[in-house]
Amino acid sequence: MNIISKDVIAAENAKQAHALASDYAHLGEQLARRGIDIDAVKRRVANYAVAVPSWGVGTGGTRFARFPGEGEPRNIFDKLEDCAVIHELTRATPTVSLHIPWDKVSDLSALKEKGAALGLGFDAMNSNTFSDAPQQEHSYKYGSLSHANAATRRQAIEHNIECIEIGRKLGSKALTVWIGDGTNFPGQADFTRSFERYLEAMKAIYKHLPDDWRIFSEHKMYEPAFYSTVVQDWGTNYLIAKELGDKAYCLVDLGHHAPNVNIEMIVARLIQFGKLGGFHFNDSKYGDDDLDTGSIDPYRLFLVFNELVNAEERKAEGFAPAHMLDQSHNVTDPIESLMRSATEVCRAYAQGLLVDRAALAGYQEEHDALMASETLKTAFRTDVEPILAMARHEGGGAIDPVATYRAAGYRAKVAADRPAVAGGSGGIV
Ligand code: LRH
Ligand code: MN
Numbered sequence: 213m214n215i216i217s218k219d220v221i222a223a224e225n226a227k228q229a230h231a232l233a234s235d236y237a238h239l240g241e242q243l244a245r246r247g248i249d250i251d252a253v254k255r256r257v258a259n260y261a262v263a264v265p266s267w268g269v270g271t272g273g274t275r276f277a278r279f280p281g282e283g284e285p286r287n288i289f290d291k292l293e294d295c296a297v298i299h300e301l302t303r304a305t306p307t308v309s310l311h312i313p314w315d316k317v318s319d320l321s322a323l324k325e326k327g328a329a330l331g332l333g334f335d336a337m338n339s340n341t342f343s344d345a346p347q348q349e350h351s352y353k354y355g356s357l358s359h360a361n362a363a364t365r366r367q368a369i370e371h372n373i374e375c376i377e378i379g380r381k382l383g384s385k386a387l388t389v390w391i392g393d394g395t396n397f398p399g400q401a402d403f404t405r406s407f408e409r410y411l412e413a414m415k416a417i418y419k420h421l422p423d424d425w426r427i428f429s430e431h432k433m434y435e436p437a438f439y440s441t442v443v444q445d446w447g448t449n450y451l452i453a454k455e456l457g458d459k460a461y462c463l464v465d466l467g468h469h470a471p472n473v474n475i476e477m478i479v480a481r482l483i484q485f486g487k488l489g490g491f492h493f494n495d496s497k498y499g500d501d502d503l504d505t506g507s508i509d510p511y512r513l514f515l516v517f518n519e520l521v522n523a524e525e526r527k528a529e530g531f532a533p534a535h536m537l538d539q540s541h542n543v544t545d546p547i548e549s550l551m552r553s554a555t556e557v558c559r560a561y562a563q564g565l566l567v568d569r570a571a572l573a574g575y576q577e578e579h580d581a582l583m584a585s586e587t588l589k590t591a592f593r594t595d596v597e598p599i600l601a602m603a604r605h606e607g608g609g610a611i612d613p614v615a616t617y618r619a620a621g622y623r624a625k626v627a628a629d630r631p632a633v634a635g636g637s638g639g640i641v
C-alpha cells in the first residue's frame with residue numbers, strides 16, 4: 213500500500229525521465245573514461261539504506277520554544293505513515309528507529325502490522341533516561357545509569373530492558389543508549405565513581421541482550437551537562453564497548469564532537485578495532501545542531517563515507533554499521549528535511565564508491581600529497597545526482613522527491629485530521 217499515489221509519482225517522473233536518461237548516459241560515459249561502471253555504482257546505491265528516527269518526523273524545537281507545524285503526527289501510527297512517505301519517494305529508508313517512551317507503543321502487534329503494511333521494518337531501539345516520564349518514581353535530574361542512588365540506576369536499567377523487550381517483539385536487533393548524565397560544576401560528582409556506576413549498570417542491561425542483538429553506546433561531548441559528561445567522547449565509548457563485550461559497539465552521532473574534530477579518523481579507528489556500531493547522521497555548525505545531513509559540510513560527510521567504503525571494499529572484519537538519521541526540524545517540513553538527508557547520505561556513499569582506491573594507495577606510497585587529496589576531490593566533485601535519481605526511479609520512487617511530495621499535497625491532506633499541537637518550551641535533543 214502506497215500513501216503517496218503511484219499516479220502522482222509517475223506523473224512527476226514523466227516530466228523528468230527524458231532529461232534523466234540523457235544525464236545518466238552522459239555521466240556513464242564520463243565514468244567509463246575513469247574505468248567505472250555506472251550501473252554497478254547505481255546497484256550499490258539502490259541497496260543502500262538509512263533508518264529514519266521516529267522523533268524526526270515531528271517539528272523539534274529550539275532550546276527556547278517549539279513552533280508546531282501543520283499536520284504533525286499525533287502518535288506513533290501517524291509517525292510511521294510519515295516515515296513511509298519518505299521511503300516511498302526516496303526508496304532509501306526502509307526502517308524506522310523508535311524512541312521510548314516518546315513513542316507510545318502499547319499495542320505492539322498493531323504496530324508491527326502497521327509497519328509491515330507500509331513496508332517498514334524497525335531499526336535500533338532508543339531508550340530515554342535523559343528526561344522524566346510522567347509517573348516515574350525516581351527523577352533523572354541528577355543522572356540515570358550513573359546516578360548516585362542505586363534505585364534510580366535500577367529504574368534506568370529496567371527501562372532499557374523494557375526497550376529490548378519491545379524491540380524483540382517488533383523485530384529490532386539493537387539498542388542505542390544515550391544518557392545525558394554529567395555535571396554542570398567542577399566537584400559536583402566524582403568522575404571515576406560515576407563511570408564505574410555507569411559501567412555496572414550497562415553490564416546489567418547487556419546481560420539481557422539477546423544473542424543476535426547489539427548494544428550501541430552513543431557519546432556526546434556536552435549538553436545537557438555543561439561541565440562534564442559521563443560518556444563524553446569516542447575514547448570513553450571505546451572503553452565501554454570493550455568492557456561490555458562482543459555485542460557492544462560505539463555509535464557516532466556526527467553532531468556530538470567539538471568543532472573541527474576529525475570525525476572520519478574516529479570512524480577509521482573504530483573500524484580498525486571492530487567497534488563501530490553505527491551512526492546518527494546529521495550536520496552541525498557549532499554543537500549538536502541536528503541540522504539536515506550534508507547541509508553544512510558535505511565534504512566531511514563524504515570523508516566519513518570514504519572510510520566506510522574503504523572498509524566495505526577491504527571487507528574489514530566485523531564491519532556492519534547501522535545507518536540512522538538523527539535530526540530535529542524547526543524551520544522546514546520534517547518530511548522534506550528527512551528526504552533531503554536520506555538523499556545526502558546516498559550521495560556521499562555514491563561519491564565514496566567513485567574514489568579510485570588503487571590510485572590513492574599509489575599516491576600515498578609515493579608521498580604525493582597533492583594527487584592523493586585530488587583523488588578524493590575528483591570523486592567528491594562528481595555530480596552523482598543522475599545515479600541517485602535513476603536508482604530511485606527504477607525502485608519505484610521519485611526522480612525529484614521534494615517536488616513530488618509537494619505535488620502530492622500530503623501535508624495539507626493530513627493537516628485536516630491532525631490538529632496542531634500547542635507549542636511550549638523546546639526539548640534539548
Ligand atoms: C542526544 C541524541 C541521542 C538522543 C537523540 C534524541 O543528543 O543525539 O541520540 O536519543 O538525540
Ligand atoms: Mn544521536
Ligand code: MN
Nearest residue numbers: 465467500641
Ligand atoms: Mn544529539
